[in-house]
Amino acid sequence: MTLGRDAMTPLTVLSVSETIYHNLLTSIVQDIVSRTTSRQQLQDARYPGLAPLHHDQRGALDVYGRPKPQEASVYFRCPNCSRDLSANRFAAHLERCMSRGARRG
Amino acid sequence: MTAKDKEALELRAQIQQHLVESGNYELISNKLAQRLLDEGWIDQVKKLTRETMQDDNTTNFSEVLKRVEPEAVSLVSANTKNEIMQQIKAFLCDILDTQ
């Protein structure tokens, strides 16, 4: 492609560059907006009225807006001996429970 | 539209086409996207888009774009804009000199 300098008037290199830059930039913006809006539309269609995840500025509540549960009050049933144990004692219990089982076998 | 305006438009389209065919359009576009990602602009625009959807209570592409685009354009750092503009100008000067 060959263009004379004269052909550029009344356009200037600067104004054409500005236009090209603007085209490049706006197509990136359009891409982001298009992805973000269609993602939201899909989410609205699949899960109507879905509440956004909770954000607690103080960092005290989780993504569902709940306070941290007391692990000591959560119980697990041991699959080895079928006893109910406090969740924060589970690892210590397994160590004893499993080795007892191994000795026996 | 005057004849001169029409000529200008045609020339602009011609330059754009040449930019695409020479592979330079993709090159510059990729570089711009990388710079925008590095400076956090991409995430800023995503956040702006989500906030706009929430504030205006719409997911309509055209409505959201109308609100987001001008602000997104103004959020680009001067460094990135200058760098990309330099590249485009250098490319244009190249074509103009090869006559």
Ligand SMILES: [Zn+2]
């Ligand atoms: Zn056990």
